Amino acid sequence: MTRKPDFTVSCPLPVADYPEITMAHGGGGKLTQELVEKIFVRVFDNPELSRRHDGAVLAFDGARVAFTTDTYVVQPIEFPGGDIGTLAVNGTVNDLAMCGAVPSYLSAGFVIEEGFSIERLWRIACSIREAADRAGVTIVTGDTKVVDHGKGDGLFINTAGVGAVADGVDIGPHRVSPGDAVIVSGDLGRHGIAVMSVREGLQFETSIESDSAPLGEPVASLLSSSADVHCMRDLTRGGLAAPLIEIAEVAGVEIGIRERSIPVGDAVRGACEILGLDPLYVANEGRFVCFVAPRDADRALAALRSHAQARDAVQIGTVESSGRGLVKLDTGLGPARVVDMPSGEQLPRIC
């Protein structure tokens, strides 16, 4: 009755190198990419998954519906500027927005550790509701599971999301072409530093709050600005570096970015120096990068800057040529250097 798939023969990962999952497999960098590509994309093998976008766009009776999911395992679960509930809403809303969809409905699946405080769960449920109201989405279905004390970590939340994609919208790495302007929607690194500061017990002169926020509105303005938007990607656990490299590889293009154009606040820059981190690799939860046709850069920037969430949007570079998929950083000091995929070990469980 069931056809045994051919791929069950053997596991293709170099088991000798990594026989077991390491924290870096979840860091959004090189090892995450390897795990996803060599196991999940290969075994599940279908065109939607192979596009390596933030979600799938599905056809239903003439309607086009975007569908996406993320699980949130951030530690600590409450941090300056948000909590695991805020992330669980905004993260999935933003993945829908990156597909060019109008974020509309979310599911919520809770994995709660035995002994977790019911008042704290209530507080996080309220925070989910607040974030959902702000993003204009409704939690329409859900699930609750409990695991034994010592077999979880307080609370994990999965959200999946669906939203309609308008006719004619076609967003994805496949559309990125030489000449495209590369724009980021605001300053980088605040989410990662906000979470790390609590985890490491660090105090900075200025308090740094997570940038966690829904991106539906600035994206809607961008799409209705008549700028030709080729690709969008929200910047999460791999910082700016990982998604740029992934897009460069999938699209087969060389992307050039200028270090001096990349917006990083003084407080985040200072914290990165203390912690030995590069802001290019630090996580965000309310920022995205977009690729627009060369002639439309100013129009796109104007549309984005009309929203509080993207008022500091700025062009940071250009798609320079087709060819080898890579990202080059012009530091202003000597020749441009190739940006490496993060190892994924620096900032575990940041979302």
Next chain:
Amino acid sequence: MTRKPDFTVSCPLPVADYPEITMAHGGGGKLTQELVEKIFVRVFDNPELSRRHDGAVLAFDGARVAFTTDTYVVQPIEFPGGDIGTLAVNGTVNDLAMCGAVPSYLSAGFVIEEGFSIERLWRIACSIREAADRAGVTIVTGDTKVVDHGKGDGLFINTAGVGAVADGVDIGPHRVSPGDAVIVSGDLGRHGIAVMSVREGLQFETSIESDSAPLGEPVASLLSSSADVHCMRDLTRGGLAAPLIEIAEVAGVEIGIRERSIPVGDAVRGACEILGLDPLYVANEGRFVCFVAPRDADRALAALRSHAQARDAVQIGTVESSGRGLVKLDTGLGPARVVDMPSGEQLPRIC
């Protein structure tokens, strides 16, 4: 910018009774129901969630799309007749089928504990693919997170699912009415006993395998049989008892079932006696109950029995009257007894 919801004032659960989450809050019984209703349904507050169905049915540009989610935390993650991957596909496929949808697309979100074997992950990915092929669905989007050793339990998997609902299909507890025939699709309790037998290291004379299976095909036959199907519900962690009671409460009806009609295999019955379990409360993963208009019971049974998955379908009772929502069991010995909601403590982490 953000309206602070009124309900943030205080947590409505009797915190004095349960200040913390217990294993029973995840058992699918009384405490799960209380947690879901008093926290999630109340805080998220919307008509779709209040229907308390297995999923939401959403309108997109003329198309109707069912949307549902479940997280799987079963322990052990491999057991006779399946593994966590089989469950993660079939469970969500079945929730879509219960909405009257054609199961089509799934997401998959993995929470992997540091140190988990990569070969084992590969094996489970293959098992997901096999189950997806069998159920006719595609895994179109996903997410991978890693948590520290000792902060997870090997592997948790969330799946969400979407599928189209045909015009005119209206399935849910709101349609259950006096006179409806109550039908179950096959023998009960195999999944719960299969998992418990591994967990407790029990050997039975006959090996008992999980009934985990996709229900899309028998449901499609049922819906195209022209029987008027009012409600369907797959029988999972609360056994037969919990969903029947929940439907009786939401619909405001009294349901009568006959103990002698409820199909339970000899091996499961024997195992239940040894373990001190009531088959009414034991988990299933490939069985469902349906409510059909009185005149259509035979037609529904014939449609179901044409599939291997439901060849033992049988009517087990009737919706007797409107009024207090409760379920009565005719044991054949003296007056019928009221079926209690399971406490949820008996069979933790069964799915």
